[in-house]
Amino acid sequence: MNYNLTAEQDMIVRSLRAFREQELEPYEAEVDRSGEVPDELGRQIKRKALEMGFYAPNLPEEIGGGGLDYKTLALFERELGKTSYGLHGYIHRPSEILLACSGDQIEQYLRPCVSGEKKEVFALTEPGAGSDILAMATNAKRDGDDFIINGSKHFISSPVIPDFAILFAWTGVQQTKRGERKLVTAFLIDRDTPGFTIERGPRCAAQRAYHTWQLSFHQCRVHQDQILGDEGQGFELADKWLKMGRVWVAAAACGKMERLLELATRYATERKQFGQAIGKFQGTSFKLADIATDLQAADLLVMHAADKADQGIMEPDDAAKAKLFASEAVGRAADSTIQIYGGMGLMEELPIERLWRDARLDRIWDGTSEIQRHIISRSLLRQYES
Amino acid sequence: MKILVCVKRVLDPQVKARVKADGSGVDLANAKMTMNPFCENALEEALRLREAGAAEEIIVASVGGGKTEETLRHGLAMGADRAIQVVTEEALEPLAIAKVLKNVAEQEEVGLVLAGKQAIDDDSNQTAQMLSALLGWSQATFCSDIKIEGDKATIIREVDAGLETIEVKMPSVMSADLRLNEPRYVKLPDVMKAKRKPMDKIELGSLGLDTTNRMTTLQVEEPEGRAAGVIVNSVGELVEKLRNEAKVI
Numbered sequence: 001m002n003y004n005l006t007a008e009q010d011m012i013v014r015s016l017r018a019f020r021e022q023e024l025e026p027y028e029a030e031v032d033r034s035g036e037v038p039d040e041l042g043r044q045i046k047r048k049a050l051e052m053g054f055y056a057p058n059l060p061e062e063i064g065g066g067g068l069d070y071k072t073l074a075l076f077e078r079e080l081g082k083t084s085y086g087l088h089g090y091i092h093r094p095s096e097i098l099l100a101c102s103g104d105q106i107e108q109y110l111r112p113c114v115s116g117e118k119k120e121v122f123a124l125t126e127p128g129a130g131s132d133i134l135a136m137a138t139n140a141k142r143d144g145d146d147f148i149i150n151g152s153k154h155f156i157s158s159p160v161i162p163d164f165a166i167l168f169a170w171t172g173v174q175q176t177k178r179g180e181r182k183l184v185t186a187f188l189i190d191r192d193t194p195g196f197t198i199e200r201g202p203r204c205a206a207q208r209a210y211h212t213w214q215l216s217f218h219q220c221r222v223h224q225d226q227i228l229g230d231e232g233q234g235f236e237l238a239d240k241w242l243k244m245g246r247v248w249v250a251a252a253a254c255g256k257m258e259r260l261l262e263l264a265t266r267y268a269t270e271r272k273q274f275g276q277a278i279g280k281f282q283g284t285s286f287k288l289a290d291i292a293t294d295l296q297a298a299d300l301l302v303m304h305a306a307d308k309a310d311q312g313i314m315e316p317d318d319a320a321k322a323k324l325f326a327s328e329a330v331g332r333a334a335d336s337t338i339q340i341y342g343g344m345g346l347m348e349e350l351p352i353e354r355l356w357r358d359a360r361l362d363r364i365w366d367g368t369s370e371i372q373r374h375i376i377s378r379s380l381l382r383q384y385e386s
Numbered sequence: 387m388k389i390l391v392c393v394k395r396v397l398d399p400q401v402k403a404r405v406k407a408d409g410s411g412v413d414l415a416n417a418k419m420t421m422n423p424f425c426e427n428a429l430e431e432a433l434r435l436r437e438a439g440a441a442e443e444i445i446v447a448s449v450g451g452g453k454t455e456e457t458l459r460h461g462l463a464m465g466a467d468r469a470i471q472v473v474t475e476e477a478l479e480p481l482a483i484a485k486v487l488k489n490v491a492e493q494e495e496v497g498l499v500l501a502g503k504q505a506i507d508d509d510s511n512q513t514a515q516m517l518s519a520l521l522g523w524s525q526a527t528f529c530s531d532i533k534i535e536g537d538k539a540t541i542i543r544e545v546d547a548g549l550e551t552i553e554v555k556m557p558s559v560m561s562a563d564l565r566l567n568e569p570r571y572v573k574l575p576d577v578m579k580a581k582r583k584p585m586d587k588i589e590l591g592s593l594g595l596d597t598t599n600r601m602t603t604l605q606v607e608e609p610e611g612r613a614a615g616v617i618v619n620s621v622g623e624l625v626e627k628l629r630n631e632a633k634v635i
Contacts, residue, residue, distance in 0.1 A: 007456040008577050011463055014420075015572040053574035066574050 003303040009072050016054070016079040023048055024080075024087040031209035032354050037086050037159060045090040046116055056114040058093045058244075063106075064114045070244065070309040074251040074302050081252025082259045084358070086209025089159035093248075095122050097166060097186070097241040100229045109164065109188050121162040123153040123215050124238070131371050133235075134182055138217065140169040146221050147171070147187070153215040154201060157365075161198060164190045165215055168234050184234035188226050195220030206361035245366045246319040247305045250326035253362045254302055256355050257295045257326075257333045263352060264288055264337040278340070287336040294329035301325050317379040324372035327362035334359045387497035388443045389432045391466065392487055392514075393425040395450055395457040396507040409605045412507070421457050424502025426464075426569040427562035431532060432500050433465045434567065440534050441498070443467050447490050449483050451475045455585065462580035463572045469583070470494075474590035474597075482597035484516035489593050491521060496557070503528050503561040518559035526554050527561045 005013065023045060031037045049055045058073055059065025068076065080088040094113035098120065101110040112118035129135040138151025149169055156165070167189050170182040189196055201212035229237040265288055268279030278284045301322040308314035334356035338345035345352045363369045397403055398418040406413045421429075435441045446461035447470040448454045458469035472486050491499055499521075504511035518525035526532075530549065531542035534556065543550045544563045590597065618624045628635045 007459050008581065010456070011460055011572050011577045011580075012574060015574070015577075018571045051573070052571060053576070057574060067578075068574075 003071075003300065003307070005075070009075055012068075012072060013075050013079055015052070016076060019048070019052065019054065020079060020083055020088070024083045027087060028084050028351065028354070029348070031084060031086050033208075033348070035203060035208045037090070037209050042090050042160065045087060046092070049091040050116050054091050055116055056092060056094055058096060059099070059114055063111060070247070070306040071303060073244070074247060074306040077248040077251040078255040078258075078299075078302070081255035084209050084354075085207045086159055086211075089210055092116065092119060095120060095166060095241070096244070097122070097228065097237060099241065100186075100237055101188075104225070105188060105228070112163075118163040119158060119160055121156045121158045121165050121213065121215075122242075123156045123165045123167045125153060125155045127152065127154050131368060136168065136170055136182060136184065138167070138169040140171045140185060140187065140222075142171070142224075143221070145224050147185075147224065147226075149187070149189075149195070149217040149220040149222065151217050154212070156201075156213045156215055157210060158213060159210055162191065162213070164188055165196075166228060167215070167217075168238070169217075171231060174232075183232035185231050186228040186234040186237055187222055188228050189217075189220070189222055193220055193222060204361075206357045206359075208357075243314065243316070243319060244306075244309060246323035246372070247302060247309070249362055249366045250298065250302045250305075250319075250322040253326035253330040253359065254295060254298050256359055256362075257291065257298065257330045260330075260333045260337045260352070260355055261288070261291045261295060263350075264291060264333075264340045267341055284340055287340060291333045291336055294333060298322070298326035298329050315379065317376045320367070320372040320375040323366065324369055324376070327359075328369060330359040330362055387441045388445065388494060389435065389441045390487070390491050390494060390496040390499045391425070391429045391432045391444060391446045391461065392483075392499065392501040392517075393429065393446050393448050393457060393461055394422040394502070394505045394507075395419050395448065395454050396422045396505055399423065399506055403608075405606050405608050409607060411603060411606050419453065419457070421460050422502050422505045422507075423569075424504060424506070424562055424564065426502075427564060427566045428500040428502050428560075429461055429464055429466065430567045430569040431529075431562055432498075433570070435498075435532075435534065436465075445470060445490075445494055445496065447472070447487065449474060449478060449486050449590070458585060459580050460572070462583045462585075463576045464570060465576065467583065469585045471585065471587045472590055472593070473587050476590075476597075476599075478597055479599050479601060480510045480512035481516055482595070482599065483513050484520055485595045485597060486590065486593065487513070487517050488520045489595065491517075498534075498557060499523075499559045501559070501561050503563050514559050514561035521557075521559065524554035524556070524558040525560070526552060526558060528563045529560050530563050530565045532560060532566070 027041060053066060057066030057068045057076055061067035098110045098113055113120055126136060126138060128137055138153065140147040140149045151169060167187045168184050169187065171185040172183040173180045174183050191198060195218050197216045199214045201214050204212065268284050268288060269277050271278045305314055305318040305322045308318055337352050338356060341352060344350060396419065397414060398420040401418045404413045429446065432441065432444045436444055444466045445468055446458055446466040448458055449472040454471050458471055462469055470490055499517060501514040514527060515525060526541040526543065528544045529541050530544045533540045537556045539554050539556055539558055541552050541554060543552060618627060
């Protein structure tokens, strides 16, 4: 395995770094404080990202995307992950599940998301169905050629109010050896569909400028042409296209860790107490060593998963291991960095307390640490179970 | 008009330079390298001249070993049309580089050479001047503004006393200062396109030039560490210290 950057990857990372430093980071503190990205700023980021070809880097070139491989995408997420999601969220990476669009759906949903004309949300999580996704209450009942949808979704994240939702709802049940199992179908639902309402979710301690939305469906009627993929195949579709989400959370955690390590190391050489730089005290320097080691290990796990994904052989536990380790390591790194800075680490004028709050979310979204451990252990135990 | 842009691969300015243990030079093994920032300004200016219709083709050229190709690819990704690498593993002095570039400029029949005013590694600030002399062309160094009209160019130069406006005859060799422009970021699709743009490689030996170095490096040392500063409480105290301690006023 060779994870040294290629010349092309190096150029892309440099360009993204310059973009982040000049177009995103200067606004980071302000949008975190207000919890809002002004419309004009959001439009500016999006316009510049489109000009730079950064928009939709994860989708194939044939439909206007960047066509990057998974390793380069990991570097992309790592670099942007250093700053607020509320800002880099405007450099949209449309859900890859939209590649399942067929017929008219391609022109109506897929291409507009690549060109920046439309923005989707991925609506799976419910108040009563988080990790236990089969507890899903949102349902769609067939009525002739239509479906009638009832239910609600929450924690549906997007920097802006979406144009349409990729909604998961159960449409039937299947008898299996272990009892009944819900059959879930994915639908594409336009924002102006009668019976569909969107409201802003509660204010969050992490990623403050990145919003969550609550989606409610009340007798919402949609035609069967709005099904994405096949009826009853929603989970299979999600499994096929969403496998990388956890790797991207891990990659972004690595980006944050790198930023924390830079901040901590610089301060450890500048700050003097008892007549010497605090980095001379092992209480400080060993913390730096631990962050650096965690970062390298997390980077390797991310690149290992992305490399396997490029070869088409990534297993769910590869992504889970990267996500589990990187998200927990960034939490430790943020905590240590605050400790090195002392009281200053918690002050809003430095980015550390923000990174600390943001890092906390990484252990939760795209599957909690507990779910990742479950996936990893399940893949181990299955080898010996009859 | 064709423009030749000379670019140099240097240690990334964000990386701290480390001197080799034997004092023979700066340790570049595994160090992060990049295009010299002034060369980026030169290339950016060439791109703008092409966009304004003053040039048809931009060639980036560099003299160096294997990885020099990466720096040239960066130039292609920024927008140059093709690249020429004159291959040598030896570190050449400015005069030798100027001879090589003269050869390239003549072979390619370019009407303008743009270079960085100096490279941030050795800070020689000689190649553009020597190249202009060897070619017998006009020179405009430390440019912060370039306007080309027919066979003349009007240049604003950054000199110690301020800004100097001069007029030079074309063809010319010009060197870019930092304030000439703001180099663009590389666009993602252009990184992919750069892979497919032509890159010629010429062995230095095949040019039949005398590129022998005339200097010998005796010793390279890191600068002495800077002593900690002092915070003064008043202007009066500052003046007093400048006069009596630092003895600079």
